Each structure stands twice: as C-alpha cells, then as structure tokens.
Amino acid sequence: MSPEEFRHYGKQVVDWIADYLAGIEKYPVRSQSRPGEVRAMLPAHPPEQGEPYEKVLADLDRVIMPGITHWQHPNFFAYFPANGSGPGILGDLLSSGLGVQGMLWATSPACTELETLTVDWLAELLGLRAHFRTDSAGGGVIQDSASGASLVAMLSALQRVSGGVAGADGIGERYTVYVSSQTHSSLEKAGRIAGIGAHNVRTVRVDPETLEMDPAHLLTLIDEDVAAGAIPVMVCATIGTTSTTAIDPVRAIGEICRERGIWLHVDAAYAGVAAVCPELRWINDGVAEYADSYATNPHKWLLTNFDCTVLWVRDRKPMIDTLSILPEFLRNQASESGDVIDYRDWQVPLGRRFRALKLWSVIRWYGAEGLRDHVRTGIALAERFASLVAADPDFELRSHHPFGLVCFRPLRTDAHDVMELVNASGELYLSHTKIGDEVWLRMAIGSPATKEHHIDKAWETLRAAGKRISPGRQ
Ligand SMILES: *Cc1c(COP(=O)(O)O)cnc(C)c1O
Numbered sequence: 001m002s003p004e005e006f007r008h009y010g011k012q013v014v015d016w017i018a019d020y021l022a023g024i025e026k027y028p029v030r031s032q033s034r035p036g037e038v039r040a041m042l043p044a045h046p047p048e049q050g051e052p053y054e055k056v057l058a059d060l061d062r063v064i065m066p067g068i069t070h071w072q073h074p075n076f077f078a079y080f081p082a083n084g085s086g087p088g089i090l091g092d093l094l095s096s097g098l099g100v101q102g103m104l105w106a107t108s109p110a111c112t113e114l115e116t117l118t119v120d121w122l123a124e125l126l127g128l129r130a131h132f133r134t135d136s137a138g139g140g141v142i143q144d145s146a147s148g149a150s151l152v153a154m155l156s157a158l159q160r161v162s163g164g165v166a167g168a169d170g171i172g173e174r175y176t177v178y179v180s181s182q183t184h185s186s187l188e189k190a191g192r193i194a195g196i197g198a199h200n201v202r203t204v205r206v207d208p209e210t211l212e213m214d215p216a217h218l219l220t221l222i223d224e225d226v227a228a229g230a231i232p233v234m235v236c237a238t239i240g241t242t243s244t245t246a247i248d249p250v251r252a253i254g255e256i257c258r259e260r261g262i263w264l265h266v267d268a269a270y271a272g273v274a275a276v277c278p279e280l281r282w283i284n285d286g287v288a289e290y291a292d293s294y295a296t297n298p299h300k301w302l303l304t305n306f307d308c309t310v311l312w313v314r315d316r317k318p319m320i321d322t323l324s325i326l327p328e329f330l331r332n333q334a335s336e337s338g339d340v341i342d343y344r345d346w347q348v349p350l351g352r353r354f355r356a357l358k359l360w361s362v363i364r365w366y367g368a369e370g371l372r373d374h375v376r377t378g379i380a381l382a383e384r385f386a387s388l389v390a391a392d393p394d395f396e397l398r399s400h401h402p403f404g405l406v407c408f409r410p411l412r413t414d415a416h417d418v419m420e421l422v423n424a425s426g427e428l429y430l431s432h433t434k435i436g437d438e439v440w441l442r443m444a445i446g447s448p449a450t451k452e453h454h455i456d457k458a459w460e461t462l463r464a465a466g467k468r469i470s471p472g473r474q
Helices: 003-022 053-067 086-098 109-125 146-162 165-169 186-193 215-227 250-260 271-276 278-284 317-323 333-337 356-390 415-425 452-468
Strands: 139-143 175-180 201-204 231-238 263-267 293-296 309-313 395-397 405-410 429-435 438-444
Touching: 003 053, 086 356, 109 139, 109 309, 109 356, 139 146, 146 165, 146 175, 146 186, 146 231, 146 263, 146 293, 146 309, 146 317, 175 186, 175 215, 186 201, 201 215, 215 231, 215 250, 231 250, 250 263, 271 278, 271 293, 271 356, 356 395, 356 405, 356 452, 405 415, 415 429, 415 438, 415 452
Parallel strands: 175 201, 175 231, 231 263, 263 293
Antiparallel strands: 139 309, 293 309, 395 405, 405 438, 429 438
8 A cells, every 4th residue: 555545545544433433322332243243244265356445444334333332432331431532543543653663662762762751641640659750760661451560560579579580490389469359350360371370369358348358358368378388479459449449448458568578569440540630549548658560541541542551660670570581683782771661571572562652642632631621520420320320219329439430220120131121222331240149230431422411311211221121010
C-alpha cells in the first residue's frame, strides 16, 4: 500500500470510526451473534491474490459489526468500563503509524523517554509518593495488563526474598503468596507462571460484610506457613476488588508485610485512577508508607484505549535483576553507559509497543481537570442509579459504592433471569457476581458517553424486566 493509497483509505477509516462513535446507540449493546456465525460468513481460505481495501471495509459492516459487543456504548455497564476516547484512539493510531518497537532506549529514545515522563505525570496526578517517580530508586512502566503487572511484581518479590536464587536455580523452596477470596484471579495465575504453585497462593479470609481482607487471618496464615518451613514472598492487597470494589485495609496489611519483610503489591486496576480527584485519595491510605508496587489501569476508567496498565515499584533493582537478560545482539553503547532506561527489563516480553503516546494524548487533551470531571461524573451517575435502586422495595442495594460500580439484586425474582432478559434485549448490558451464595447484579458506570437519561432508562428496563419474570407477583 503506497502512502497515497494509505491516505485514501486512512481517511475512510477515520470517518468510519467517527460515524461509528456518533451512531453507536443504534447497535444492540451486546452482540446477538451466535457461536460460529462470524466465521461462517467469511471464506474458509485466505485469498491467493490481494484484494482492494474496499472489500475489507465492506466486510467490516457486513460481517464484523454484528459480532461486536459495544464497549463504548453509553449503555455498556458490564464488567468494568474499558474507556476509549478520541485522543486515546489517535495516540494509538500514531503509535501504529510509527511502528516503533521500543524494547531498548536505543531502538527509539522518544518511546522510552515519553513513557518515563507520562508515568511520572500520572503518579503526580494520582498523588502517589515521590518514591514511585523515576528520578528515585523506583519508577513506573506501562504494562499490557494488570495481570502482567502482578506477575512482574511477584517475580520481583521472589527475586528480593530469594536473593536471586529462585531465578537462577529454580524454585527450590516452598514460597507462598497471600491474596483474599476477592483478589483477581490473575494473582493465582501469576503464582502458577512464576513456579510458586497455585496451592501456595494462600487465600486470606475476608470480612463477610465488607469483603475486605482480614489482617488477623493474614498473620495467622503467614505464621502457620513459616512454621511449616515456607518462605512468604508477597501479599496482594486490592483497592477496588473486581467483584464489588471492596478496599482492603492496606495500612494494616502493610504493617504486617513490613514486619515480616514481605513484598506488598497493591492491585488498584480499576479504582486507582479515581485518585485523580483529591477527595478520593483516601482510597490509597497506606500505599505511600507500605506498598512495594502499585498498579492501575488507565485502560479501564481513564479514557485510554486498551491496553495500558501502569505499574510503579518503590525499588526497581529486584525487578531489573530478575527480568534483565542480555544477549549479544542487544548490546549497545547507550545501555552500557547506564544513562538510559531499557524498559524491556521491566516486563516479561522483550518487545514493546509505544503505548505512552495514547496515555500522553489523553492527559494532554483532558488535562487534570478533565480527568477529574470524568471520574466525578461516573461517580455521580452511580449515586443516581443507587438512589433509584434504594427507593424500590423490590430491590436490595449494596451500600458500598464509592466508585462507578453499583451492586444490587432483585428480591422477588431471580437475578440471573433479570440479567439475561435485559442483556438479550440489547438495550443495555450488565454482568453479575456472587457474594456468598447470592447472585448480585453489577452496574458498572463509567463510559464518557453515559448521561443521566441512560441511567434512568436502564433502571426502567431493569425494573420492568423484574416485573415481567416475577411469577407470583400481585
Ligand atoms: C480488571 C482487573 C484486573 C485484570 O485486569 P487486566 O488488565 O485485564 O489484566 C486485575 N485486578 C483487578 C482488581 C481488576 O479489576
């Protein structure tokens, strides 16, 4: 494709995206596609001859769109939001255009230096302490996901506690990691990948009401394990759990970690970005004093297209010691000078995209004010929804909803049935969780397109669905 052809089709694609976003409400939120349907509409074999790009664009409308669930739709309330935005898309497009592979400083100095600047900016915007800034012993780095960030934190913790032995000779001891029943499943996965073993990822009890990790039980488990000869590696505390946005008592957990020399990782994948608002900085209580690492996802609630997780560490040495490996073909003067950062040593893969461009674009376009507005709007809409639920005796509301997520359940009908009915209607899309044996619905608000009337309409639809399937109601 020549640059002129690219210009021609590129304009069509940008127009297509702008039309898509402008007209997104005409689509059912959740794809109505059945398994195999998308594939069945396409040729089984790749074309022998190249095709005009028009044909690709035509298939986009004909084949791909029916199989799309619209995450940017104002009525998308499932899981957590995955916000995109104009500046985010443009930043990503520029990154694709440059096609930079930023494994080393030397493979594109701007890719590294813009990332350093941007993660330091974000640390400042979130009010994180100076020891997470890159001009300290620590620093931040953009990862593909919170899962990747947890794995990097775990490997760094393993490096620190074993003095590198676990990385060099393999896992010779029994190492343990501590999470709660509410911790994201990626921590168990990280334990498996790191060689610690799923059974050594220990589950700490939570308070049955608040679902926060119980520090007393954490201490009990650590003592038991140490008595049995295990070496505790890491505790993961969560700020804003995936199920209900519970907030673990980071300070109390951190005191235990400090006393026992255990790495504290704080997973704030969804909620961490809320700290752009000074009135929400309380969520990070204890992080400054105790966290060895902290991760949050601008790709969830901060208007930055997937993928963009920022991981900060207090001390980058154990991370670099465990992840750095230097084959001859990567040797270069800049790296050897020690004056530059090579982010390949801060992540699992070698290669890396120029992700800072999209986050930098977002921060510049919105400014701190715009980002705060976005978070505050999401929270205000969640409060609006919560008060509608609270006013209806046929529904129960969970009172904890400091962010954009509201958990609630119908009392007279089956929550699953209500969810399936509204999701199948295509009008809105929400997901569920289980607390104990009860199914709760999760209304995750946070798309920049969502306005008050979407919330009011969503509630009407949910209420009506509750009535339609309630069998014995008078
Ligand atoms: C969403 C979420 C994750 C996983 O995020 P990815 O970036 O998709 O890996 C991890 N932890 C928490 C608390 C989450 O909410």
